[in-house]
Amino acid sequence: MAETKPVLMQGNEACAMGAISAGVRFYAGYPITPSTEVAEIMAAKLPEIGGVFIQMEDEIASMAAVIGASIGGMRTLTATSGPGFSLKQENLGYAIMAEIPCVVVNVQRMGPSTGVPTAPAQGDVMQARWGTHGDHPIIVFSPSSVYETYYLTIAAVNLSQKLRQPVIMLLDEVIGHMREKVFIPEAGKLLVEKSSDQIPSDWKPYDEKGLTPLVPFGFGHYYHVTGLFHDQYGFPTGDPPHVERALDRLHAKLEKYRDEIVLTNYIGHKEPRVAIVAYGCTVRSARSVVKKAYWQDRLPVGLLSLQTIWPFPAREIEALAKQADVIIVPEMNMGQLVGEVERYVCGQAKVVPLNRYDGEMITPDQISELIGRWLS
Amino acid sequence: MQLTQDFLRTKKLPHIWCPGCGNGIVTAALVRAIERAGYDQREVVIVSGIGCSSRAAGYLNFNTLHTTHGRALAFATGLKMARPELTLFVIMGDGDCSAIGGNHFIHSARRNIDLNAIVVNNHIYGMTGGQHSPLTPTGMKATTAPGGTLERAFDLLELAKGAGATFGARGNAAQPRQLEQLITRAAKHKGFSVVEALSPCPIAYGRRNKLGGAVEMLKGMKESSVAVERAAEMDEADLEGKTLNGVLFSIDAPEFSSEYHRMIKKDHG
Numbered sequence: 001m002a003e004t005k006p007v008l009m010q011g012n013e014a015c016a017m018g019a020i021s022a023g024v025r026f027y028a029g030y031p032i033t034p035s036t037e038v039a040e041i042m043a044a045k046l047p048e049i050g051g052v053f054i055q056m057e058d059e060i061a062s063m064a065a066v067i068g069a070s071i072g073g074m075r076t077l078t079a080t081s082g083p084g085f086s087l088k089q090e091n092l093g094y095a096i097m098a099e100i101p102c103v104v105v106n107v108q109r110m111g112p113s114t115g116v117p118t119a120p121a122q123g124d125v126m127q128a129r130w131g132t133h134g135d136h137p138i139i140v141f142s143p144s145s146v147y148e149t150y151y152l153t154i155a156a157v158n159l160s161q162k163l164r165q166p167v168i169m170l171l172d173e174v175i176g177h178m179r180e181k182v183f184i185p186e187a188g189k190l191l192v193e194k195s196s197d198q199i200p201s202d203w204k205p206y207d208e209k210g211l212t213p214l215v216p217f218g219f220g221h222y223y224h225v226t227g228l229f230h231d232q233y234g235f236p237t238g239d240p241p242h243v244e245r246a247l248d249r250l251h252a253k254l255e256k257y258r259d260e261i262v263l264t265n266y267i268g269h270k271e272p273r274v275a276i277v278a279y280g281c282t283v284r285s286a287r288s289v290v291k292k293a294y295w296q297d298r299l300p301v302g303l304l305s306l307q308t309i310w311p312f313p314a315r316e317i318e319a320l321a322k323q324a325d326v327i328i329v330p331e332m333n334m335g336q337l338v339g340e341v342e343r344y345v346c347g348q349a350k351v352v353p354l355n356r357y358d359g360e361m362i363t364p365d366q367i368s369e370l371i372g373r374w375l376s
Numbered sequence: 377m378q379l380t381q382d383f384l385r386t387k388k389l390p391h392i393w394c395p396g397c398g399n400g401i402v403t404a405a406l407v408r409a410i411e412r413a414g415y416d417q418r419e420v421v422i423v424s425g426i427g428c429s430s431r432a433a434g435y436l437n438f439n440t441l442h443t444t445h446g447r448a449l450a451f452a453t454g455l456k457m458a459r460p461e462l463t464l465f466v467i468m469g470d471g472d473c474s475a476i477g478g479n480h481f482i483h484s485a486r487r488n489i490d491l492n493a494i495v496v497n498n499h500i501y502g503m504t505g506g507q508h509s510p511l512t513p514t515g516m517k518a519t520t521a522p523g524g525t526l527e528r529a530f531d532l533l534e535l536a537k538g539a540g541a542t543f544g545a546r547g548n549a550a551q552p553r554q555l556e557q558l559i560t561r562a563a564k565h566k567g568f569s570v571v572e573a574l575s576p577c578p579i580a581y582g583r584r585n586k587l588g589g590a591v592e593m594l595k596g597m598k599e600s601s602v603a604v605e606r607a608a609e610m611d612e613a614d615l616e617g618k619t620l621n622g623v624l625f626s627i628d629a630p631e632f633s634s635e636y637h638r639m640i641k642k643d644h645g
Contacts, residue, residue, distance in 0.1 A: 047640050052457045057483035061450035068454025217439035220418045226442035
């Protein structure tokens with residue numbers, strides 16, 4: 001992809017611009033710190049390119065409006081933060097069940113409840129996974145830089161369209177508000193995956209055979225969209241074997257495209273004694289430690305950063321556990337993803353959590369001190 | 377008029393509604409209104425919420441969207457903004473629209489977005505077995521108000537008007553021809569239209585309140601309704617206990633989705 005000169009922008013701005021680059025033309029939202037800039041940028045930019053911006057009466061309505069617009073054939077996005085993300089959960093579940101593509105941005109802030117609205121945290125990892133009721137599949141990206149935010153938002157929109165599956169962009173206040181350079185591709189050179197215009201004659205909205213594009217309302221396909229369990233044409237069913245098959249199909253969709261969904265990156269020693277597993281803004285502190293410890297001091301350390309946290313990168317963790325003696329999991333919460341790491345490390349390495357939940361970032365010093373302790 | 381089979385998903389019938397329910401009458405009036413107005417089937421969308429009447433969407437052969445409880449208007453707002461050329465009918469029950477969906481109802485009215493809300497008011501939560509709603513009249517019994525509800529009911533159309541809706545009408549299942557005409561007029565009106573359709577629920581409401589079966593309830597509905605035109609000539613004492621039906625208000629005002637798309641074209645076209 002041809003890249004032009006670097007542009008200085010904020011994480012929230014990169015998210016909005018990435019969405020627009022990926023063809024998002026509809027935004028519905030409700031003001032909430034620290035995500036409001038996404039809405040403000042969309043309100044300014046979308047009308048200029050023939051898109052729709054609407055500020056809804058609440059978070060629930062924003063999520064509903066986004067789903068409605070997606071059924072109308074638009075690429076859609078909404079952004080919020082912790083308390084608003086809680087309110088979006090019911091309709092998020094609807095979008096998963098009815099297989100309506102959309103991207104939901106949650107710029108995490110310190111919780112529970114109103115918490116510290118302007119302080120960063122990574123406390124919504126499990127809410128992003130299990131916030132809506134029932135055994136649903138979900139995709140969650142967790143960028144660690146403004147640059148990653150831009151490209152992961154594009155990936156989120158494309159994947160959401162392809163799989164007809166909502167995707168969560170789990171930012172945090174640090175990434176949302178920091179400014180960094182981003183290389184914006186030249187106009188028209190973007191990786192926007194166009195959905196097929198060819199509708200097969202035997203098209204079914206929920207084809208049991210596999211992925212099928214969403215045909216928007218208004219083109220003579222009189223299917224039904226519902227949050228109830230439904231058959232291949234969308235009509236309600238409560239038949240037990242059918243219900244089980246339908247739920248399996250939702251999960252199989254993500255399993256089949258797992259390699260496109262699960263994105264991770266490893267830097268450092270090939271056979272590290274101490275490895276770090278991090279995501280979001282915590283990657284930044286970890287990376288600076290590993291760069292110095294490995295590239296400068298040649299210590300046996302490494303960093304596995306997770307751009308995708310759900311579906312959980314189980315294979316990557318299993319592989320890392322075979323190499324490392326100790327795996328440190330720094331998180332700005334009381335320990336959420338660490339449980340998942342332990343589950344796949346399965347006793348093959350020592351898993352050490354490093355938690356901070358005072359509204360401040362985990363510093364490189366905190367990480368390097370812990371590494372030093374386990375290396376000696 | 378013969379009901380057009382093309383607009384019904386006959387294979388999905390029989391419906392789930394109880395004997396004596398008014399939902400079928402209201403749904404038939406809607407289908408006739410759509411046919412009479414001559415809309416292109418492809419461009420008609422039926423959106424509904426959760427509850428007995430919202431199941432109508434599944435029986436109608438259009439683009440149909442059965443949403444979450446109370447949120448039908450919010451889904452419809454997104455769809456209408458994305459595709460302003462489509463004609464949307466939003467079927468809700470009284471609890472769905474005025475309790476859990478109350479916020480979306482007043483804000484849809486405030487925006488004056490071109491949606492046609494059909495509120496099937498049976499004064500009760502039927503699907504869950506008979507709990508009181510914000511449209512249950514004071515004193516009437518429900519499973520959650522065994523001694524009669526102390527709460528006061530909304531006047532749905534006054535609420536809609538106060539919030540900015542530009543068309544409001546009331547009809548009932550006992551007068552289906554009039555209901556059909558009211559829905560047709562609502563659909564033709566550009567802006568947020570509300571048609572309150574009074575409908576009997578003999579099972580979960582009538583039985584508990586000794587209102588008789590479906591026939592008695594329909595009869596009572598017809599007898600207590602007074603056309604707005606006639607009411608203008610009646611004094612207050614005669615109107616005691618009566619329900620106004622017909623078009624209660626119809627106002628010209630800018631419609632939101634067309635204003636928005638005009639703004640885009642003007643500024644950036």
